[in-house]
Structure formats: structure tokens, C-alpha cells
Amino acid sequence: MLTTGNVYSGGCKLPLKRIKIYTMKKLAVFFLALLFSPLASYALQAEEYLLDNGLKVLIVEDHKAPTATFQVWYRVGSRNESTGKTGLSHLLEHMMFKGTSRFGPKTFSRTIQRAGGMDNAFTTKEYTGYFEFLASDRISLPIELEADRMQNLALNPEAVLSERNVVMEERRLRYEDDPQNLVHEEVLATAFKNHPYRWPVIGWMSDLRDISPDDLIRHYRTYYAPNNAIILVVGDVKPSEILSKIREAFGSIPRGPAIGMSSDEEDGQSGEKRIYVKKEAELPYILSVYKVPQITHEDGPALEVLGSILSEGKSSRIYNSLVYEKQLAVSAWAGYDGMYRDPFLFYAGATAAHGRKIEDVEAGLLDEVEKIRREPPTGYEVMKAKNQIEASFIMGQDSFYMQARTIGSFEMIGGWRLIEKYLEGIRKVSPEDVRRVAGKYLVADKRTTGILVPLMNRK
Amino acid sequence: MHESGSQRLFNRILLLSLFVILSSFGSVECHGALAERKILPNGMVLLHAEKKALPMIKVVVAIKAGSVIEPAQKAGLANLTADLLNEGTLGRSSRKISDEIDFVGGSLSTSGGIDYITVTLSVLKKDIDLGFDLLADIILNPAFSEEEIRRRKAVIRSSIIQQREDPGTVASKAFLRAVYGDHPYGWPPEGTEESIEAMSRQDITDFHRIFYAPNNSIMSVVGDISEHEVTDLTEKYLGNWKKRDIPQKLPQSPRFGENPLVIKLHKDISQAHVILGHLGISRDNPDYYAVSVMNYILGGGGFASRLMDNIRDNKGLSYDVHSSFSANKYAGTFLVGLQTKNTSANSAIDEILKEINRIISEPVSDKDLSDAKSYLTGSFPLRIDSNSKIASFLAAVEYYGLGLDYVERYKELIGAVTTDDVQRVARKYLNTKDYILVVIGNMDKASLKY
Numbered sequence: 071m072l073t074t075g076n077v078y079s080g081g082c083k084l085p086l087k088r089i090k091i092y093t094m095k096k097l098a099v100f101f102l103a104l105l106f107s108p109l110a111s112y113a114l115q116a117e118e119y120l121l122d123n124g125l126k127v128l129i130v131e132d133h134k135a136p137t138a139t140f141q142v143w144y145r146v147g148s149r150n151e152s153t154g155k156t157g158l159s160h161l162l163e164h165m166m167f168k169g170t171s172r173f174g175p176k177t178f179s180r181t182i183q184r185a186g187g188m189d190n191a192f193t194t195k196e197y198t199g200y201f202e203f204l205a206s207d208r209i210s211l212p213i214e215l216e217a218d219r220m221q222n223l224a225l226n227p228e229a230v231l232s233e234r235n236v237v238m239e240e241r242r243l244r245y246e247d248d249p250q251n252l253v254h255e256e257v258l259a260t261a262f263k264n265h266p267y268r269w270p271v272i273g274w275m276s277d278l279r280d281i282s283p284d285d286l287i288r289h290y291r292t293y294y295a296p297n298n299a300i301i302l303v304v305g306d307v308k309p310s311e312i313l314s315k316i317r318e319a320f321g322s323i324p325r326g327p328a329i330g331m332s333s334d335e336e337d338g339q340s341g342e343k344r345i346y347v348k349k350e351a352e353l354p355y356i357l358s359v360y361k362v363p364q365i366t367h368e369d370g371p372a373l374e375v376l377g378s379i380l381s382e383g384k385s386s387r388i389y390n391s392l393v394y395e396k397q398l399a400v401s402a403w404a405g406y407d408g409m410y411r412d413p414f415l416f417y418a419g420a421t422a423a424h425g426r427k428i429e430d431v432e433a434g435l436l437d438e439v440e441k442i443r444r445e446p447p448t449g450y451e452v453m454k455a456k457n458q459i460e461a462s463f464i465m466g467q468d469s470f471y472m473q474a475r476t477i478g479s480f481e482m483i484g485g486w487r488l489i490e491k492y493l494e495g496i497r498k499v500s501p502e503d504v505r506r507v508a509g510k511y512l513v514a515d516k517r518t519t520g521i522l523v524p525l526m527n528r529k
Numbered sequence: 530m531h532e533s534g535s536q537r538l539f540n541r542i543l544l545l546s547l548f549v550i551l552s553s554f555g556s557v558e559c560h561g562a563l564a565e566r567k568i569l570p571n572g573m574v575l576l577h578a579e580k581k582a583l584p585m586i587k588v589v590v591a592i593k594a595g596s597v598i599e600p601a602q603k604a605g606l607a608n609l610t611a612d613l614l615n616e617g618t619l620g621r622s623s624r625k626i627s628d629e630i631d632f633v634g635g636s637l638s639t640s641g642g643i644d645y646i647t648v649t650l651s652v653l654k655k656d657i658d659l660g661f662d663l664l665a666d667i668i669l670n671p672a673f674s675e676e677e678i679r680r681r682k683a684v685i686r687s688s689i690i691q692q693r694e695d696p697g698t699v700a701s702k703a704f705l706r707a708v709y710g711d712h713p714y715g716w717p718p719e720g721t722e723e724s725i726e727a728m729s730r731q732d733i734t735d736f737h738r739i740f741y742a743p744n745n746s747i748m749s750v751v752g753d754i755s756e757h758e759v760t761d762l763t764e765k766y767l768g769n770w771k772k773r774d775i776p777q778k779l780p781q782s783p784r785f786g787e788n789p790l791v792i793k794l795h796k797d798i799s800q801a802h803v804i805l806g807h808l809g810i811s812r813d814n815p816d817y818y819a820v821s822v823m824n825y826i827l828g829g830g831g832f833a834s835r836l837m838d839n840i841r842d843n844k845g846l847s848y849d850v851h852s853s854f855s856a857n858k859y860a861g862t863f864l865v866g867l868q869t870k871n872t873s874a875n876s877a878i879d880e881i882l883k884e885i886n887r888i889i890s891e892p893v894s895d896k897d898l899s900d901a902k903s904y905l906t907g908s909f910p911l912r913i914d915s916n917s918k919i920a921s922f923l924a925a926v927e928y929y930g931l932g933l934d935y936v937e938r939y940k941e942l943i944g945a946v947t948t949d950d951v952q953r954v955a956r957k958y959l960n961t962k963d964y965i966l967v968v969i970g971n972m973d974k975a976s977l978k979y
Contacts, residue, residue, distance in 0.1 A: 134582035135914035167832070176842065179832035184900050186907015205910040235845035239800065243848055243868050247798040249694060350797055352694045353687065383631035385624060394623070397680065400687040424687040454632045461634025461653050465585050468915040 157273015
């Protein structure tokens with residue numbers, strides 16, 4: 071479960087698909103999947119190097135297609151911002167495409183595209199990533215460009231003001247005019263009261279209006295440095311060749327200030343929180359979140375399996391109960407989102423079917439939660455979840471992008487080798503473990519629920 | 530390039546069956562044939578590419594039973610039929626099908642479409658027998674039970690209602706309706722609340738009986754599977770699927786409109802969604818390649834395109850601005866789409882028209898031309914670098930009759946495009962007088978002059 075905080079509420083330089091909460095499920099399982107591969111030969115193996123200036127390089131050699139992806143990830147996301155300056159990391163991501171002192175504006179993407187490549191970027195609560203895809207005979211092209219923008223970003227004040235407007239348009243598109251996404255944003259802002267996870271990656275509209283070029287310069291100087299970044303290369307490459315090119319381009323970039331990776335602690339919650347969003351909409355919608363530990367915690371694996379049993383595939387409990395049997399919802403889902411450095415959330419949500427009451431939909435979701443809190447799932451269900459994880463692990467490797475994304479996400483929250491360590495955890499999950507974590511974490515007092523109340527305002 | 534609120538059931542349908550020219554097709558050095566092609570005795574076209582890197586197999590079955598062949602009063606029939614395939618067969622309940630495929634960590638899904646519908650299977654190599662069994666069962670023996678029909682109708686109806694929440698979808702539907710008029714491409718593939726309600730079981734079983742035939746289907750199989758294994762599996766599970774005569778009722782080509790048509794839809798939202806465009810070209814138009822280059826320069830080429838450069842990069846008016854030609858079997862559309870705060874709608878539309886006029890009246894530079902060509906040809910490897918992408922690509926190549934040497938031919942076809950060609954096709958296929966303009970947003974704030 072990449073997502074929510076990550077892919078979904080992150081912005082991108084260019085519009086990709088708008089990924090909504092429950093499409094995350096697919097990614098989620100893939101993720102989990104990576105962690106669990108009895109077929110050792112298909113385990114994800116990266117070669118790791120560390121340059122003198124602290125830049126870590128991870129390379130996966132895979133020759134199944136004549137293409138490759140080159141990526142640079144920085145350990146900075148919206149959690150590194152502060153009240154009044156939210157959205158800074160994401161706006162900086164946009165500015166990274168607006169030129170450097172060396173190459174000037176309108177160069178980066180055009181150069182990549184001229185070589186038949188594609189480029190884009192994403193910002194999450196924990197990190198900011200930049201990536202290019204190219205035919206493998208041109209994969210060294212982005213190396214020099216990425217090294218350049220790690221140190222020479224122009225951050226021209228006029229360009230900042232113009233790009234701020236672009237991001238405000240992005241915010242209108244993704245949030246202001248999307249009632250379900252607004253609920254998501256409000257639920258997170260309510261579930262967390264002091265942790266920086268509470269604000270959206272894209273930032274609050276009022277903060278966006280106030281961000282100044284100086285704010286961006288400070289953010290860039292602090293976080294964009296080799297010792298706060300990693301490079302990922304996946305695909306049809308020769309590691310020694312590409313590594314020497316990386317050394318040449320990045321090796322002389324000086325270290326930046328040391329950045330602590332301290333965690334923030336969210337104060338306790340005692341009692342359910344509820345919020346309502348009233349917007350012009352057609353169908354009521356509900357989103358509940360429960361506070362849970364992050365994926366590296368000992369309960370992480372059982373929470374993953376729990377998410378799968380509740381929501382992976384049409385035979386899963388929630389789809390089968392709410393959409394198929396009771397026909398209460400047009401879509402319904404749940405999932406563990408633990409790919410964070412600090413404890414995050416377990417989700418359960420649904421869009422009511424036309425004519426159905428959201429109270430009944432909520433009761434339906436709670437029924438499923440209660441059931442698994444009381445009784446362990448069957449051995450068959452746990453086995454199915456593990457099979458789904460194994461298959462997605464292998465199938466996910468069909469895409470170089472997903473391989474890079476997975477290794478990078480684990481690296482950002484504690485180290486890519488956790489993939490292997492966590493694998494053992496998944497293997498050990500028993501039906502009783504699943505019940506135990508459901509009983510421990512899916513409790514009303516740790517829940518925050520948001521409900522979309524549709525207003526009908528047609529002229 | 531629709532804003533796909535991905536949870537809305539149908540947004541992707543359009544994309545699936547259209548050959549959207551954005552930055553799509555480039556060329557690649559070809560290492561041997563892309564796939565083996567053969568026609569089975571029952572008439573089904575089989576495309577096979579063996580890829581041993583991963584122990585997985587991807588199968589796409591494309592059946593020429595998309596919404597383009599459904600009768601006008603039965604809008605949504607093709608989609609509903611496809612949707613019901615995995616909701617129960619003569620021997621398996623809906624739940625049994627999902628349970629069997631979920632248990633092995635595979636997926637089996639169906640998707641409606643305009644030109645053709647698809648059934649897609651992903652499984653590990655060790656589960657391919659079960660996979661083919663399920664795939665064949667849902668295509669050949671769907672039960673179409675009254676109860677499942679009722680369920681799916683309700684879900685589709687809710688989804689149609691929910692689409693009204695998404696301004697991008699509302700604008701897109703209004704645009705297609707206006708461009709195509711009574712042509713089947715003009716009605717929504719998912720149907721309307723009324724047309725879905727009126728659909729009977731007989732309609733569905735008739736549609737299935739007539740159009741779901743092997744000689745009306747294309748199957749692509751990509752992954753860790755030999756030709757011998759594919760042959761055995763198709764014989765075992767699809768051997769009984771009998772050839773039938775398919776009625777060839779082809780829709781007429783839609784016609785260009787004669788006057789600009791402005792559709793204003795009020796919705797109290799913070800942005801105006803704008804679509805401006807008109808009828809485009811069909812996939813078999815020989816100008817497709819020159820049009821691809823022209824569109825890349827105008828608005829298909831992301832940050833390298835003029836629309837993005839002008840409207841986003843220089844003016845900060847929009848996050849997403851793009852142009853596309855969607856070239857279907859019978860006809861396509863040309864459109865420019867963007868979203869901007871209500872009060873900037875007029876100036877954004879001004880700029881769209883200015884850029885279209887510019888590419889019509891001024892030849893593009895040699896640099897613009899060569900940049901576009903090098904992207905289109907150079908990016909081809911990225912389009913076919915996974916089993917999933919290859920499987921879908923093969924089905925489309927077959928459906929649109931492009932030939933298995935398309936990868937190489939494409940490079941030549943794009944390579945031959947000149948600046949004169951670009952201007953010629955801009956003049957021929959772009960029109961700043963007779964266009965359709967759809968704007969949805971707060972009309973009070975937008976106060977459109979159009």
C-alpha cells in the first residue's frame with residue numbers, strides 16, 4: 071500500500087491517471103507481494119554502492135526488454151514542511167523542471183523526449199522522486215541532467231509565481247472539485263492532530279498563495295544533496311558501466327548539511343472522531359481510518375494479510391458482502407497503508423449504491439470489521455492471501471517502473487533489504503495473528519470517520 | 530486522456546478501444562518478429578510471443594462486439610454483455626469464478642469497448658491450465674442469470690449516476706454526443722439509466738450468440754509458454770467453439786458539423802473544464818502518421834508541445850492541457866482539453882484557438898519536425914517492454930490490420946513525414962470555425978464570450 075499518502079495525494083509534474091484510494095489496492099498487494107517470494111530466483115536483488123559524498127546507488131540488471139529507468143529520489147516530502155508552508159516539497163518538484171543556471175528553462179523534458187524518452191516525478195509525505203524511461207542505449211542521457219539539477223536549480227522568482235498558479239490549478243482539479251478526495255484530505259487532517267502527516271502533500275490552498283521563492287531556495291538548499299538522495303537504475307543496463315557514469319556526474323557534488331531522520335510522534339487518540347463534508351455530489355461516500363503501526367513493525371505482516379483477506383479480489387470479504395450480497399455499495403474496500411517511517415493508517419471505505427443510506431453502508435463495513443476481530447479467518451483465506459501476494463510479486467516484475475518504485479519506497483522508510491526480512495514475517499502469519507491484529511488495532515476509539523453528504527445544487 | 534477518476538467504472542472504456550494518438554507510437558530496432566500469428570480452424574486469430582523472463586502469462590481476447598455494433602435504443606448492451614461474462618457460467622457461480630482465480634493469485638477481467646471488448650487473464654505459468662479453463666468458460670458458457678443481470682444493472686446504474694460527479698466525464702460525454710450525433714460512437718458505451726433498465730435477458734443472450742464467435746475474435750498470448758503449449762490449450766478449451774456467420778452491419782461514417790456549437794453546462798465548481806474539437810480521422814487513414822507528428826507538436830507532446838508551453842509553462846493557466854486524435858475503426862475525434870479556474874476560461878480558449886490557427890497557417894520549423902519524429906520513433910521500445918503491454922498491443926495491431934511488421938514500418942512512415950505534410954494535414958483536419966466547444970464550470974464566474 072503505497073499510496074494514499076504516496077502516489078495518490080502526491081502530485082506529479084504531469085497528470086498521470088488520477089489514482090483514487092481503492093485503486094491503491096493493486097499496488098498495495100504488489101508491494102506486499104514483493105516481500106514474500108518462495109521462488110527465490112525471482113527475489114528482487116539490487117546491487118548497492120555508496121559514493122564518497124553519501125549518494126547511494128541501487129542497480130537492478132534485467133535484460134528482458136531493451137529499456138531502462140533512471141531515477142533520483144530525495145528524502146524529503148511533506149512531512150518535512152511546517153504549518154503555513156505546506157506544499158513546499160511538491161512545488162519544488164514542479165520547479166525542478168523549470169531550468170538550471172547551466173541549461174536554462176525548457177530543456178529537461180525536451181531533451182529526454184527528443185531521445186524518445188519519458189520523464190515525470192512524484193512527491194509523497196516521505197520522499198520526492200524523479201524518473202526517466204528510455205531505450206537502454208540512451209539511458210545515460212539523464213545522468214548529467216539529473217546531476218545538474220541536484221545542484222544548479224535556477225528558481226527564478228517569476229517562474230515560481232507562475233508555477234504556483236499551475237499547482238493551484240492542480241489542487242482545484244484533484245481536490246477542490248473532487249468530493250471523495252476532499253473527504254480523504256479532511257479525514258487525514260482529523261486523524262492526525264500534531265504529526266505532519268496531517269496536511270496534504272499538495273498543500274493547503276492558503277499556504278500555496280504564500281509560498282515565496284526564498285522558501286523554495288531554503289528547502290532546496292537543505293534537502294537536495296547527494297547524502298540525502300538515492301539513485302535507482304532498473305532494466306537493460308550493465309551495472310559497472312552505468313555506475314562509472316554516475317560517479318563521473320555526481321561524484322564531485324559536495325555533501326549538504328547532515329539531515330536527521332528523526333521520527334515524529336502523534337499523540338494518543340481516545341475516542342472516535344467524525345467529520346462530514348457537504349459538497350455537490352451524487353452518491354454518499356464513507357472513509358474510516360484506524361491508527362496502525364508502520365510496515366517495519368512486528369505486526370506489519372499480519373496487517374497486510376488482514377487487508378488482503380478483507381479486500382483483495384472479488385472473492386474477498388468486503389466486496390463479496392457489501393457490493394455483491396447486500397448490494398449496499400457500488401464499490402467497497404479496505405487496506406493497510408504502512409509504507410511510512412512512522413505509524414500510519416488502515417483504511418476502510420465505500421461508495422454507497424444509488425438509493426442506499428450511508429448509515430447502512432457503514433454498518434455493513436463495521437460488521438466485517440467486527441467479524442474478523444472476533445473470529446480468525448480460515449486457513450484457506452490466509453493461504454489465498456499468501457498466494458495473491460506471491461503471484462503479484464512475480465507479475466509486478468513485469469514492469470521496470472514497479473521494481474524501482476518498490477525498492478525505492480522500502481529504501482526511503484528504512485532500507486530496501488527490509489523486503490527480505492519482512493518476507494519471513496509474512497510466511498509466519500497465522501489465522502490467529504490476523505484476528506489478533508484486527509482485535510488490537512481496528513477499534514472504534516482509534517478510528518476517524520469521514521462522510522460525504524451530497525448536496526444537490528443544480529441550476 | 531480523459532481525467533480518469535479511476536473508480537468510475539467506465540472511463541477507461543473509451544481509452545481501451547481507441548488508438549489515441551498522443552505520444553503513442555514510435556519505432557524500435559526489431560529483434561525478430563514481434564509474435565507468431567496463425568488462424569485456427571475455427572477462425573480465431575492467435576498471436577503468440579514466448580517470453581521466458583518471468584513464470585507468468587498474459588492473455589488478451591479481443592472480440593469484435595463493442596458498442597459500435599449495438600442498436601441505438603440498446604445503448605450499453607455490448608458493455609453489459611461483457612460485464613456479465615465473469616458473473617456466472619453454466620457450471621460455475623460468480624463467486625466460484627472469483628474464488629478460483631483469486632486463490633491462485635491471478636486475475637480474470639472483462640472490459641467493454643467501442644470497437645471491441647476484451648477479456649484479460651493474468652496467471653502464473655503453473656496455473657495456466659486453470660486460467661484457460663476459466664477464460665474459455667466465461668466466453669463460451671456465460672449463464673446470464675436474471676439475478677446476476679439485476680445486480681450488474683444496479684451497479685452500472687449507480688456508476689452512471691456517479692459519473693455526474695466528475696466534470697471531466699460529463700464534458701467528455703457531451704462532446705462525443707455533439708461530435709457524433711446519431712452515430713454509435715456518440716452514445717456512452719455504458720448506456721444510459723433508461724437504456725440499461727430496458728435491457729432484457731433475451732437482448733443479452735442474442736448479442737452474445739451472434740457476436741461472440743471465434744471468427745470474430747483475436748487472442749494474444751504472451752509469456753512463459755511455448756507454441757506447442759498454446760496449441761494444446763486452445764484445442765482443449767476452445768476446440769468446441771464453432772465458427773459462425775457474423776452479420777456485417779457497418780455504421781455509416783459520421784459527418785462534419787457545419788457551425789460551431791457551444792455547450793455550456795453549469796456546475797458550481799472551482800474550475801472550468803474545456804473541450805474543444807471536432808471529427809478527426811479513422812485509424813486506416815493514410816494521413817495518420819503525418820497527423821501523429823502534427824499533433825505531437827500542437828498538444829500531444831507534453832512539455833515539448835505548443836499548447837503546454839503556452840498555456841501552462843508561460844501563462845500558468847492550467848495543470849493539464851493536451852490535444853489528441855483518437856483514431857477508431859470508423860472515425861475518430863480531434864480534441865483539445867484543459868481545466869482552468871472559472872475566470873480564466875475565456876483566455877484559455879483564446880489560446881487554444883490561437884495555437885490551432887498557428888499550426889494551420891505557419892509551417893512548423895525543421896527542429897519541431899525532427900524533435901517530434903525522434904520522439905515518436907525513439908519511444909517505441911517503451912510501448913512494448915512488458916508482457917502486459919505486448920499482449921494488448923498485439924490485439925490492437927491485429928484488429929486495426931497494421932501487420933506484425935508494424936514496428937519497423939512505423940519508423941519509415943513517421944520518418945517520411947515532411948513539414949509540408951504537417952501543414953497539409955493541419956489544414957485538412959483542424960478547423961477553428963466549425964468546432965464543438967464544451968465548457969462545464971461555474972458559468973457566472975466564467976462569463977464566456979463564446
